Amino acid sequence: MPIILENISYTYMPKSHMEQVALSNISLTVNEGEFLGIIGHTGSGKSTLLQHMNGLMQPSSGRVTVDGLDLSLRKARIEARSRVGLVFQYPEYQLFEETVYKDVAFGPRNLGVAESEIQERVEEALTLVGLAPELFVEKSPFDLSGGEKRRAALAGIFAMRPSYLLLDEPMAGLDPSGRRAVIALLQTLRAKTGCAIVMISHFMDDIAKCADRIAVLRKGTLEMADTPERVFSNPEALLKMGLDLPQAAKLSLELQKRGMPVPNGIYKEEDIKRYLVEALS
Amino acid sequence: MTNITLGQYFPGNSSIHRLDPRTKILLMLLYIVLVFLVRDLWLFLLPLAFVGFVTLLAQIPLLYVLRSLKPLQFLLIFMFIINLFLTAGETVLITIWRIRITKEALEQAVFISSRLVLLVGGTSLMTLTTSPISLTAGLELLLKPFSKLGFPSHELAMMMTIALRFIPTLMEEADKIKKAQLARGADFESGNLIARAKSMIPILVPLFVSAFRRADELAMAMESRCYHGGEGRTRMNVLRFKPADAAAAALLCSLGLAIVLLQAGH
Numbered sequence A: 001m002p003i004i005l006e007n008i009s010y011t012y013m014p015k016s017h018m019e020q021v022a023l024s025n026i027s028l029t030v031n032e033g034e035f036l037g038i039i040g041h042t043g044s045g046k047s048t049l050l051q052h053m054n055g056l057m058q059p060s061s062g063r064v065t066v067d068g069l070d071l072s073l074r075k076a077r078i079e080a081r082s083r084v085g086l087v088f089q090y091p092e093y094q095l096f097e098e099t100v101y102k103d104v105a106f107g108p109r110n111l112g113v114a115e116s117e118i119q120e121r122v123e124e125a126l127t128l129v130g131l132a133p134e135l136f137v138e139k140s141p142f143d144l145s146g147g148e149k150r151r152a153a154l155a156g157i158f159a160m161r162p163s164y165l166l167l168d169e170p171m172a173g174l175d176p177s178g179r180r181a182v183i184a185l186l187q188t189l190r191a192k193t194g195c196a197i198v199m200i201s202h203f204m205d206d207i208a209k210c211a212d213r214i215a216v217l218r219k220g221t222l223e224m225a226d227t228p229e230r231v232f233s234n235p236e237a238l239l240k241m242g243l244d245l246p247q248a249a250k251l252s253l254e255l256q257k258r259g260m261p262v263p264n265g266i267y268k269e270e271d272i273k274r275y276l277v278e279a280l281s
Numbered sequence B: 001m002t003n004i005t006l007g008q009y010f011p012g013n014s015s016i017h018r019l020d021p022r023t024k025i026l027l028m029l030l031y032i033v034l035v036f037l038v039r040d041l042w043l044f045l046l047p048l049a050f051v052g053f054v055t056l057l058a059q060i061p062l063l064y065v066l067r068s069l070k071p072l073q074f075l076l077i078f079m080f081i082i083n084l085f086l087t088a089g090e091t092v093l094i095t096i097w098r099i100r101i102t103k104e105a106l107e108q109a110v111f112i113s114s115r116l117v118l119l120v121g122g123t124s125l126m127t128l129t130t131s132p133i134s135l136t137a138g139l140e141l142l143l144k145p146f147s148k149l150g151f152p153s154h155e156l157a158m159m160m161t162i163a164l165r166f167i168p169t170l171m172e173e174a175d176k177i178k179k180a181q182l183a184r185g186a187d188f189e190s191g192n193l194i195a196r197a198k199s200m201i202p203i204l205v206p207l208f209v210s211a212f213r214r215a216d217e218l219a220m221a222m223e224s225r226c227y228h229g230g231e232g233r234t235r236m237n238v239l240r241f242k243p244a245d246a247a248a249a250a251l252l253c254s255l256g257l258a259i260v261l262l263q264a265g266h
């Protein structure tokens, strides 16, 4: 069953001189197992929207259900948090335990997982993010490098085995190889567990690479929620919203302008590569 | 957690907002003296009119001024009741069982409450119309003469400014960390006192780590811009007394004079 947002609106600090409408009348569904990308200009309400999906924030109006659980109820929210994992921007700043093991175990322990299973989950999650358990479990999280901290923090959420994983700009502040590593591990995670992923990102290439569907936010309203082909087929609209096209889509547009018969709807790096190799040989 | 506004500053650009913070601090002290000078209940009308006038000029909703009295409501009620029952008097108004309420006691209770309301309401106008930053700037300049005697006025003001600057940031950060830990299934609400205190560790550790990191970064940034304390330091916004400051001072002084003269006549 999916996460369903029905006509949700949210206002920060209502009825004060700092009132700020962050979301207005958004309806969106996150299907099981899908990869949904969320894009939008700074301040368009992406992070706010994400926090509504696991009940951390509650809409001023409208309804959110996760697998049929109505998140306006406290019990349902607590239950939903075990199904929906949320990784905030710069998750490395939440590490607090003495060892990496204890920190990754924090989530599963809160869910009431048995101690024997916790060890298994922690080791699995650490392996998945590429931190060899035998080297890292006893280390202090504060002694890790920035990239390792980020991985440890991700492992802390993976160990909760959510059926939906929400990520707020997981690539922010990483170098290109770090970004590729995060993308790769998200894809591995998905292949292994089949969990749905919702990812906010400013990097169109990463979104193009992974997303089955893209939601476009603009000033708190949902502008589009569609397949990448359709979203990237309208470059003017995206540019107007302060967004960009993936490199592959830009290249194919430029080639079309110069008279090369590139088919429409190319937005992935590997697709344009394949086309060019074929066309030039 | 995010809806705590610090120092209750109400942003604006009215003539009251634009007054020199030093003027406002000094006039606030004068206003306090003035309220204490009042001996007759009806003379409270003068400071009341003054507060009303300033509120109007500052374009602050009356609600915000009244809100500043809210934390005081219990003290107010308590003082009123204490004065009502414990003041000795002659003219009995009502007798309930063995407790007598006299006219003098009622007058005294109303008088004390009015004084308290006017004190808090009036002084809150200053914090409502002065941003914390300009308030510290004003304080620094007012305390500057004492730095000759070794009083660290600049250091104090700088510390206050930094603290004021970072309190909202740290609160936001605490909120963010709390949410992140909630998402990891943390429970801050159930259990006994010890369990609850323990459950704060996942918030406090990252918060302290980040506060120290920020302090470190700020110190580095200040040093790399050659900050070396108050000696020989100039300001970007130089505070200058303007005609409006004189007008405000004159207004409040004449109010004080009126109160003194009217009471002397009695």
Ligand SMILES: Nc1ncnc2c1ncn2[C@@H]1O[C@H](COP(=O)(O)OP(=O)(O)OP(=O)(O)O)[C@@H](O)[C@H]1O
Residues within 6 Å of the ligand: A012, A013, A020, A021, A022, A040, A041, A042, A043, A044, A045, A046, A047, A048, A049, B002
């Ligand atoms: N705690 C808050 N208090 C008041 N207003 C807020 C708060 N958080 C966000 N806002 C406002 O709500 C709007 C949406 O914010 P949000 O953080 O959801 O944007 P975003 O799309 O995630 O932006 P970014 O890409 O910069 O992360 C913004 O206009 C922002 O100023």
Ligand SMILES: [Mg+2]
Residues within 6 Å of the ligand: A046, A047, A048, A168
């Ligand atoms: Mg955001």
